[in-house]
Amino acid sequence: MKGLLLAVAGLTAAFLGSASAADQLDPSCSGCHALVKPTDTSLDRLLTRKGPDLWFAGSKFNKDWLVSWLQDPKPIRPAGYPYFKTIKKGDKNDVPDPSKITAHLKLNKADAEAAAEALMALKAPADLVPTGSFKGDPKGARMGALAFVKFRGCVACHQGENGEGGLSGPELTDAGTRLQPDFIAAYTADPQRFDPHIWMPTANLKDLDIQRLTAFLVQLGQGGK
Amino acid sequence: MKTQMLAAFAGLVLLLTSSTSHAEQSIEQIYGVYCVQCHGLQRNGTGVNLPSLSVKPRDHTDAKSMGDTSDDELTKAITEGGLAVNKSVLMPTWGQVLSEDQIKGLVKYLRQVCKCGT
Numbered sequence: 001m002k003g004l005l006l007a008v009a010g011l012t013a014a015f016l017g018s019a020s021a022a023d024q025l026d027p028s029c030s031g032c033h034a035l036v037k038p039t040d041t042s043l044d045r046l047l048t049r050k051g052p053d054l055w056f057a058g059s060k061f062n063k064d065w066l067v068s069w070l071q072d073p074k075p076i077r078p079a080g081y082p083y084f085k086t087i088k089k090g091d092k093n094d095v096p097d098p099s100k101i102t103a104h105l106k107l108n109k110a111d112a113e114a115a116a117e118a119l120m121a122l123k124a125p126a127d128l129v130p131t132g133s134f135k136g137d138p139k140g141a142r143m144g145a146l147a148f149v150k151f152r153g154c155v156a157c158h159q160g161e162n163g164e165g166g167l168s169g170p171e172l173t174d175a176g177t178r179l180q181p182d183f184i185a186a187y188t189a190d191p192q193r194f195d196p197h198i199w200m201p202t203a204n205l206k207d208l209d210i211q212r213l214t215a216f217l218v219q220l221g222q223g224g225k
Numbered sequence: 226m227k228t229q230m231l232a233a234f235a236g237l238v239l240l241l242t243s244s245t246s247h248a249e250q251s252i253e254q255i256y257g258v259y260c261v262q263c264h265g266l267q268r269n270g271t272g273v274n275l276p277s278l279s280v281k282p283r284d285h286t287d288a289k290s291m292g293d294t295s296d297d298e299l300t301k302a303i304t305e306g307g308l309a310v311n312k313s314v315l316m317p318t319w320g321q322v323l324s325e326d327q328i329k330g331l332v333k334y335l336r337q338v339c340k341c342g343t
Contacts, residue, residue: 082258083262084261089266092275093271093276094265094272094275152314153313153314153315153317168272192321197258201321203318
């Protein structure tokens with residue numbers, strides 16, 4: 001019973017913690033991004049939302065990257081977000097339609113630092129991004145690169161090394177500076193646990209593959225291998 | 226009485242028609258979210274990711290090649306990915322993302338797109 005009470009207290013504290021962290025952000029953020037875990041997990045929500053969920057931002061992004069990006073927000077998703085609303089028919093294939101892609105709000109340094117601080121407080125539950133999901137072995141990076149481009153086909157939707165790759169997913173050319181290694185590993189293993197119905201497939205990858213892919217991705221954008 | 230019966234029947238037909246078209250609309254939306262990224266807005270394999278793909282995605286409007294592919298093979302390809310049907314790894318596995326009913330619906334929808342049977 002005492003354990004149950006403690007668990008409830010812990011969950012309540014976590015919920016209130018993330019809610020108050022979300023309150024620190026400018027209300028305009030929540031116009032496009034979910035800052036608290038949504039209760040609506042329907043496909044309709046995915047079809048109507050304007051930006052990616054940020055309720056687990058503190059377990060996803062690196063703070064330095066956030067501070068810098070918020071001051072100079074270059075598109076992360078080359079075909080826009082969500083891609084299926086921002087593309088048009090082209091001569092040879094569908095292409096991004098710049099007229100439908102909205103630029104992200106640009107913040108000054110002080111506001112970017114404050115927003116990054118608040119975003120970093122939006123932590124995912126420990127079982128969603130378990131600490132140590134990436135075991136930290138960089139030696140798998142070469143095999144990870146091959147998996148990314150050839151064996152697992154990630155390159156079909158994501159730009160990786162040298163900006164080569166598809167446009168419907170977020171670019172990963174700077175994945176190492178933008179994303180936390182444990183997040184990369186956990187998300188790649190099961191994207192729908194984070195975002196029900198998201199258009200990234202769950203590929204049933206073995207942990208060895210996850211480790212290699214993560215080792216490859218964390219060194220992208222880090223200025224050396 | 227006859228008029229009332231007719232009105233009720235017309236209402237039922239309307240209800241069935243609207244629920245069918247709603248179901249079809251959702252499958253079309255599902256195609257629009259998951260398949261369009263590679264198979265394209267025109268359903269002919271010219272999606273926004275095409276330039277990065279080493280193998281051109283299946284043209285779903287091609288009655289010949291789609292007609293030669295059975296419903297079972299289409300279901301397997303969508304559920305387990307291209308490798309499961311000796312095709313490209315670039316066709317991912319959607320079995321963890323889509324329900325069996327949604328995949329059934331997609332196969333049925335593909336038959337409409339290709340205007341071909343099995």
